[in-house]
Amino acid sequence: MNRKIGNRIYSRGHSKFRALTSFKSLEPKHKTFLVKDDASDPHLRKGEYAVVDITDNDPQHGELYVIQYESGERRREIVQVRSAQLNITSPTAEPSLVWWVGDLRGYRKANEVAFGDIPVFAGLSDGPYQTEYLQSKLLGRVVGVAFTHLGGLIASSAGWLNEATGNAAFDPVEYINTLLATGHKPAVYCDERGEPRWYGEAMPRRRQTKGTPQLSADLCRGPASGLVRCWTAAWSPPALSLARREPSSSAARTGATPRSSRSSSPPH
8 A cells, every 4th residue: 555745656665755756647758568477576566657758868876767678579668777896898998887687686596497397586686787788778867666567668578570571481390400410309298288388499518510300290178278299309208398379379479580599698
């Protein structure tokens, strides 16, 4: 339960005022961004909207910004910017100003597990960035909080680059054959219902140049999931298979590279 005093919000259960202005309407050059998780809690809580000044992309130590990553779906997130003095150019260079970005809450154990019982951790930092490059990725600085989008919502991602062209050109069988021929091990991990959940590609331990593994096509049917075609290499364990749904299924979206393969990649 929140209570407004002046232009600040007092949150029951926390002993301090939140240092964010509460907005009921947007000023010019301001937008809102939906808070999707607890990464900035209690400063910004899930379901609230960060108010973003889209004219301000100058990094300031400790401030919150909306950043846009350039790989995959070009997702956008709220991050805290932190500065440091480091030498990142040459062994003889002097330390210079660099920046790191990460969750306001920092590195922490999340309340979830993966693959049955493996704990999940969140809050890894990304960097170091030089100032000009970081500026090019920042969409604006968080200057307040709102409880509706106020008609100026920033989308959670910018979308895939050249998606239609990539989808038309992508051949999943050719892609998997290439991975297998170079010693990679593509895998889709399913949940307890047989639904595909995670995709990954294990890197080869050494260069593989002789022979091309042949694919075997098996048809399998998961509960309430429709027909799934599983492409598996003869040498792969049964758990390691690439599941591909028919185009009508949301889990089968394909592009220049498989969608889910980007989710495990570090941001760029």
